[in-house]
Each structure stands twice: as structure tokens, then as C-alpha cells.
Amino acid sequence: MTEHATRLLDVAGLTIGLRAGGEERVLVDGVDLHLDLGETIGIVGESGSGKSLSVRSLLQLLPAGFTATGAAQLSGVNVLTASERDMRRVRGRQASMILQDPFTMLNPLMRVGRHLEEVLREKPQYRAMSKPERAAEVLRRLEEVGITDPSVARRYPFQLSGGMRQRVGIAATLATDPALIIADEPTTALDAVTQQEILELLISIQRQRHMSMIMITHDLRVAFAACDRVYVMYAGAMMEAGPSDELSRSPRHPYTLGLLASEPPLDRRLARLPVIKGELPSVRAREVGCRFADRCEWAVPACSEETVRLAPIGDDRASACLRVDEIGSDLAARFETVEHGAEEPALQDLSAPVIVSLDGVSKQYGHGSGAVTALADVSLTIRQGQAVALVGESGSGKTTLGRCLVGLESVTQGAAEVFGIDITQGSRLPRTDVRAWRSKVQYVFQDPYSSLNPRMTIGQTLAEAGRQAALFGDTRVLSVEEVLERVGLRPQYAARRPSALSGGERQRVAIGRALALNPELLICDEPVSALDVSVQAQVLNLLNDIRRETGIALLFITHDLAVVRQVADTVYVLEKGRVVETGSAEILDSPTSGYTKQLLEAVPRTSSDWLGKRSQMGKS
Template sequence: MNHDETETGAPLLRVRDLTITSRLAGASRTIVRGVDLDLAPGEALAIVGESGSGKSMTARALVGLLPPGVRASGEVAYGGRDLLGLRQRQVAGVRGSEIALIFQDPFTMLNPLMRCGEQISELLRDESGRRLGRRARREQAVRRLAEVGIEDPAVADAYPFQLSGGMRQRIGIAAALARDPRVLIADEPSTALDVTTQKEILARIAELQRSRGMGLILITHDLRVAFSICDRVAVLYAGSVLETGPAAAVEADPRHPYTHGLLLTEPPGDRRLEQLPVIAGAVPDADEVADRCAFADRCDWATGDCRAGRPELRSDGAGRGSACIRIEAVAAELRSRRAVIQDGVAARAPAAGAALVEVDAIEKRFDGARRGSRQVTALDGVSLRIDADETVGLVGESGSGKTTLGRCLLGLERPTAGRIVVDGIDASDLGALGEAERLRFRRTIQMVFQDPYSTLNPVRTIGATLREALLVHEPRSRDVRGRAAELLERVGLSAAYADRKPVALSGGERQRVAIARALAAEPRVIVCDEAVSALDVSVQAQILNLLADLRRETGISCLFITHDLGVVRQIADRVYVLRQGRLVEEGVCDEVLDRPRDPYTRRLIASIPSGDRRWLDADEPAPAVAVVEPGERR
């Protein structure tokens, strides 16, 4: 892009009629259809939408990184060239040097066998185009690390596996920006991070974008993040753009029912709702809705006209665009629904009585991965209790010890010291229990993991998985097929799902199956370890409502492990705050979140995205510790 084009107001990046299709096993499938986007110099554009909307494929198409069997057509104009018409070698010349891409998982960007400094500086050249010498490369790497908030030069000599997730993401950003690109595409760069690390990463991206005058495209399903750092928003659904506009205007007055639904499903950070609003159903394939409004089947306002043809994205001439043909008729009702603020309900006070789960001053220490390396203390004198019919939240940053505590409760790790009692069973060392007590313990407490796909056998049907779980706990059980169907119905799925395999299910459906499998043992306690952190806000709301319904119906107790304080307010009665293996605060959920006493708790709350552009500049958290010893599990 030359400076003359920028001065005349032409877009830095111009996308027209972008269509992405895949052809696998002889079958053609549309992923994205007819997307138009503009990115001005120095502008931040968010592309938001649920999983399956085509966000990540759009990002990959812009830089020529589509997987085999997937192709893009249309126009991606940059610097007077159509990138879609270039050869792969020509596109590779643009990628990195002029348009850079950051992925959600930095491990996909970083070579695990290369030191971080080399990954940042390996492609740098001097003015004559020659590769820099070793000393110059290291100097550049250290300088680039400082740009992303890493002041310790020793990090340049570390390997990716020696760093925390947040530090790896910073390295990925430094590597992406090393060649001073004009456009940065960030694909869910903070989704897997805890709230404080997320804020640090987003603040760094926004600062670098402003200081360099780069164009930024942020791919995210978190509307609060989009509104906090972006100038404009494009809402993508089933491969089509349904709404565009300035971020503040879209947040204040959405002009498509889908955007309205996404905003309503965001859990409010200031109060607990009796029931979270949800968008029923799931995102369809683009081909299924090619001849009608893509959102019609999930829309409360859809009529026959909405299904009679595919609506175009219409602009109002003031920077707002909507693909809803009925927006004038329903706009007032959309505003009135958002204006009705649901009254919050108080979290229940702790009930008197014996604890169902009691953790007394447990410690957990791990030996370092290398001989002679220091021992790591993951838990240091942690005590908590869970009563019958109670949900307890456990919050803290990555590395705080949350998952280690959950694994100790399940008997997957043995505490170094302290005592764990579950429903009267001393579960501090399962190996010391008799077979009958161990079986009763396994039936009493079950776990729901963050990623259900990794815990479901991909070659077995859902029905087979549930039947196996039933037989493990009751080997002589009869009518396991009928009971498996009952489990599916209990979590809001039809009995027909028993014949499907995990790959045929959405993320939310797989998580429902994981909950159903946990319920097969008829436990008194379930441990949910980041069970909704990887889900879209609409699906997250469905799962949180499901857990609340199950509790009302069965009286089941829950330890809900999360880094999202907005989520924990919606589900927990009491909350424990964990920092570096130690409890720093505990109490009734509303009291802890509304009147936090510990500075660390206040920092966590300040890190929750607010949707306000001033959020990134307020109470900036201190950078996390850089290097982590291999084997330091928390």
C-alpha cells in the first residue's frame, strides 16, 4: 500500500464478495459466502460471532493459509494487488512482512525446538536484504521482547515449553510484529488465557497497534473484548455478515436480532440472574441457509418473508449496516427488551450442617522436571468446604493451583500433606482405601473437563459412551439403553443423539454429553474444571442454565473452577480466590465480588472486560513471571 492511497482515504485492506468453499471426499461445502470488509489504516476491526460462523477461515483466507481442499474466491485487495490472484510464493512474501497473523494457540506459531529469540529474529534482514549477524539478531530479539512487555533478556534463550501460556502468546506477538507489518490479524488471541493475562495481552496489542498505526483485525466471540479495543464491528453468522458498524453504536443499539441475542447472553458482571437469556438452537451450515435469512430459524421475529430470500447487508449511509429486512419493524422491541434490566437474585447463604466435601490444609508439591531443579509448591495449606446442595466457585489465574486442587479432590493427584474428606470417606490417599470405599468414592464425585472432545472416544457413539459409564458403576444394571436415553434427555438432548459420534456434535452438545456421563454415577458432587471457558457466550449461557436446573432438580453440589468472575457470579453461592497456591479470600459470592478485600481479588475484578474503551488503561496488572520450569503444573 503506498502512502498516496492512504491519504486519499482508500482502505488499507479491501475485501469484496469473499467466498470460501471446501471439497472433501467429492462433496462441496460453503463455509463463507459473499463477505465484504474494509480496514482503514490505524483502524481496529472486530469480526465476532459464534463458533462455526467462519471467522477463523476468513482470517486464514486473507493471508493465504487455508487448509488443503479449501479455496477462496472474490477479492482481497491490498497494496494495489488482489491477494487471491497471487501465487503462493507471492502471498508468502506479503504474509509476515506486510500482513501478520496471530493464532489463539501460540504453540501453532512457535517451533518447540527453537529458542524464542531466534523465532523472533530469524527472518530479519538489513537494509541490503542480507540476514543479520548473530549479535544483531539477539539485539533485535531483546528489543522486540521489550516491545511486548518482556524486559528479561534471558527469555530470548528460553524454549516455548519453558514459558507460561501468557508469555508464549507475547512471544507469538513479538514474532508476528518483527517485520513491521501494516496489518495484524489476531485470531482469538486471548480466549484461552485467564482474565489478567488476557488484559495484558490485549493492552499490548492495542498499544502496539496505536503506536505503529497498524490496521488490526480481531477475531473473537467475546463481545466485551471487541467493544473494549475495536473501532468497528462486523457480526458474522453462518458465513455471512449480518451487521456492521462502529463498536459503540452496535453495543448501544444493535440492528440485527442475532447481535441483540449475543449481547443479552453475556453474563452481567454486576448481578446474578435467575436464568440467563439464551439463543435457542445452533449455527447452521452456510449451504443450509443459502436461500433465506441465515438466522431465521433461531429468530423470535422471523416471518415468511425472512425465509423467502437471502437478505442483503443494507447500509444506512452513516456507517451502520444490517441484513435484517424487518429491522425497522422490530427495532423498537429490540431496544425495549435490552432496556428491561433483570433484577439480580442473591447468592444463597451457606447452610448449616456437616460438610459434604472438606479439604483441610492440603499441600501439593511437585519435583522439578530436571535433576537438581527446585521443588514446586502448587498448593500451600488450602482449606475449603462444600455443603450439600451448594455450588462453590474456585477462581484464580493460570498457575494458581485451581486444577491441581480439583485433581486432588478426584484422587487423580495425592496431596503431599493435609486431609480430604468426601461424604465421610477419607480420600487423601485412595490407595489406602478398600475396594468398596473406593467404588463409593468414585460414585460420589465426578468431573467435567474443559475440553469434552479430548475425553470422548471419537470412534464410539454417544450412546456407547454413556452405556459404558453406567455399567462401570452398576455392572449388573439392566436397560442401560433406556437409562442412556434418560441421561441425554436430562441434559437437554434427544435420545437420537445416542447414535451420533462426537465429531457430529457442536461444542455445547459435547459438553452436555460430558455432563450426562458424569451424572451416570448419580454423584453427589461434580467438579467442573473450566467447563464453559472455551464455549461461545450463547452456548455458555445454555450450559450454566443446565447446571442450575440440575441442581434444583437433584440437589447435586458442584465445585466450579473458572478464571471468569462474570461466570462465577452466575453459578456460585460461595467463592474461594486462589493465588499461587494459597487462598487469599473466601466468602459469599456477591460479597466477595462486590466488596473484595484482597488486592489480588480487586485486580481480578478490574481485569474483566467491560466493553468500555477506557478498560485497558485502568489498573494495569503487573506482568506475569516469565519463565516456568518444565513440569511446574498448577
């Protein structure tokens, strides 16, 4: 940004409360931030930090029961106190929002072109166009977001890929020509390659239109690469703010350092990923003192007694740490240790017995000209105690392969054995073989909430898994307490239900339920992709610990190569159902396949040149 930039948004003392149980609970407390014309700011933090609530309040889109106070001037309008009539002029025209899941923005019963027509109809110049001109304008808007196939305008949202749907959602958001775009986790549900494409698209359009953007994300690497400045939130309060390149190199708050340390490095495997100890404080525990004090190793008694707001600590930097001047050298030294942590070699025993053997396996859906090939001539081996990663974009066949190994899908052709059982026989398998197969292989899904019964307590869920293990003839059934201990949860969690747990806790329970059956192979399908970086580090450490302690084998399905580096001994790279490269985790250092190189280039880097945009923006 130039020094003559014009202020578009100025937020001061934003406080968001919720009336519940006869009392007012403060969820976001005293947030200050600003945004200039043409600038991108990022708001990062873990789930529950208040990121989305804060930006939704700017459009008066808070759920019922929530209240927002303070001041938020957007193009001269205090959007916190403006009337609904005034806000109708602000929403869309001044500010528009891109959501994480475009399905929530798009009507499944409306074609893509109709979505854009509905938005464009609000513009007088569009209403003045002829019918052919309107159709051409819809196609022009789609072309702006990289959709050059005119037939897409006639399709329904469910007929598009996730990345394509997000492009349509962006086109609909931009159709109002807003001055401000609020992007709420716009790439979280996308694979790395598609994520990079969407981010480059957003930044390119922003540059062309000279718009401003607020990007909400829990991925620090994305924030540092895409944003000019970054605000770090924790438990409803701002912890730190500053230019992204400075903040990425020199964190000035222990929480920011903790987030940076939790990011898995792409260039080496660590013995253990650093984690932020403790848990997010309850709303009642946030009233006095620093909200991060209970989890901070530099905290002193005063930190729990004095509430510190974001305060300047130099040119365009701010921190809410009471001891920022005292511990600055400690933070720098710890950050240096994190950046250059020692590498641990991958664990691999090539003499161990083979437990999974696939040779020329293919999987097709449908028949004849309409058949879709999900897997084509795939060969793969998993040995006892080995960790194997399946890597690729969405649609590469990773999940299909995993589902075949657990019996949720059937192999179309080829040879496939799991623990010596020929799984290509499908329904013809003897019942004893089916039981032996399914007792040895368990599956952990991406979304643990959808795989846990919301009506059952955690103890009931784990006990049921234990009874199932007994039915399979297992004499080593673990108690509920033993399972909870194995996944790092206290015994008290047995009485809770899934809705009372955080995302990371639910994933631990899902892993525990799988382990309760004493499997010899655990298939983990994107188990950390929806988790905050600090929770992700905890789950990755947990899986590595379990593997060391039990000798269980892992099949880890993911699109995140930085995660692969931390868990896998052997890597298989899938592209459009075919294995294009395989080898030890060291292939990430020197890949031979162009596709693997593309996946590596798509892994977010903290430097701005990852998106190749700032040199073109002429930022000064």
C-alpha cells in the same frame, strides 16, 4: 480514525466454497468489509460462522479443497487472485497473523531467540548487522512485547507460561514489521488478567507503529473494548456492522441482540441466562433467505424467502435484517430488559451436611530445593447441594485442588475428607472406601473432546458409565435416554459420535456421562471457557437446572468472575496456591483482597476505557 484515513484493505463479495462429495458447498457468502490505516476492526460470531476462514483467505492460507472468489485489495494487491510469488511478498511484509495457540506458531525444538532470528534474517538491515548487534536486536524485539529478562531468549517454548508464549508469538509476528496484524482469537486460551495484559500490549504496539489490526473473537466484550468497528458474522454471512460503541449500546440485528443477551452480567445473578434458541443451520439450509430466520422470534415468511445482504442503515451502520426498520423499537426495548434484568439471590443452605472438608492442605511436586508448591495451607468446605467456585489465574492451584478431590492427585499434608473418607491415605485406602469416594465424585474437564472416546457412539459412552455405576453398587442407574433428556439432548444423539457434535453438545455429553454415575459432587474444571457465549449460557443454565432438580453439589473451577456470579453460592479466591479471600458471591461487589480486585478489573467490559487506550489514541 480521522476522516482523512487511508484505506488499507477493501473486501467485496468474498465467497468461500468447499468441493465435497461431488458438489460445491458455500461456507462464506458475499462478505464485504474494509479497514483503514491504523484502524482495528473486530469480526465476532459463534464457531462455524466463517470468521477464521474469511481472514485466512486474505493470506491464501485456506486448507486444500477450499476456494475463495470475489475481490480483496490489500495495499493495491488482490490477494485472492495474486500469484504465490506475490503472496510471499504480502505474507509477513504486508500482513502477519497471530494464532490462538502460540504452540502452533513456535517450533518446540527451537529456543525463543532462534525463532526471532529466523524471521529477522529476511530483513537486509538485520543481515548487515554484526553478531552482537543481532543479539541486541533480538532482545529489543522481546522487550517491545514486555519480556525484559534476557534469559528468555535461551529458553524453549515449553518452558514458558501461556501468556509468555503468546508474547513471543507476537514478537515473531511483529519482526517482519507488517502493516496489518490479523489476531485470530489471541487471548481465548488465557486467563482474564493475562488476556487484559496481552490485549493492552497489542493495542499499545499498534498505536506506536500505526498498524492496522483485524481481531477475530467470539467474546463481544473484548471486541467492543479493543476495536474501532465490529462486524458480526453468522453461518457464513455478515449480519451487522458498525462502530463498536454504538453497536454495543444499540444492536440492529436480532442475532447481535442474542449474543449480547447471552453474556453473563458481572454485577448480578440471573434466574436464567437468555439463550439463542435452535441450532446453527446446516450448509445446505443456508441457500435461500436469512440464515438466522429459524432462530429469530421476529421472523416472518419473507425472511425465509429473501436473501438480504449487509446494507447501510445510517452513518457507518449496516444490517442484514429484512425488518430492521419495523423491529427497531422492539430490539431497543428487549436490549433494555437484558441490561437491567432482575437479580436472583444465590441459593445456599448453611445447615446442610458438610461433604468436603479441607484443613491446611498443601500439595508439592518434587523434593528439596527443586520442590514446587501448588497448594499451600488451603482450607475449604463444601456442603450438600452447594455450589462453590474456585477462582484464580492460571497456575493458582485451582485444577490441582480439584484433581486432589477426585483422586487424580494426592495431598502432601493437611487434613482432607470427602464424604467422611480420609483421602490423604491415598493408596492405603481400603478398596471399599475408594469405590465409595469415586462413585460420589465425578469430574467434567475443560475439553470434552479429549475426554470422550472418538470411536464410541454417545449411547455407548453413556451406557458404559451406567454399567460402571452398577459396579459401584448403585441401584438407580439411569438409561441412556434419561441421561440425554437430563442434559437437554434428543434421543437421536445416542447414535452419533463426538466428531459429529458441536462443542456445546460434546460438553453436554461429558456432563451427562458424569451424571450417569449419580454423583453427589460434580467438579467442573473450566467447563465453558472454550464455548461460544450463546452455548456457554445454555450450559450454565443446564448446570443450575440439574442442581435444582437433583440436589447435587458443584465445585466450579474458573477464571471468569462473570460466570462465577451465575453459578456460585460461595467463592474461594486462590493466588499462587493460597486462599486469599472467601465468602458468598457478594464478595464480587466489595472484595477486600487486592488480588480479587485485580481479577475483577481484568473482566472484559464493553467500554473502550477497560483497556485504557482510546483516550491515548486520540480517536476522532
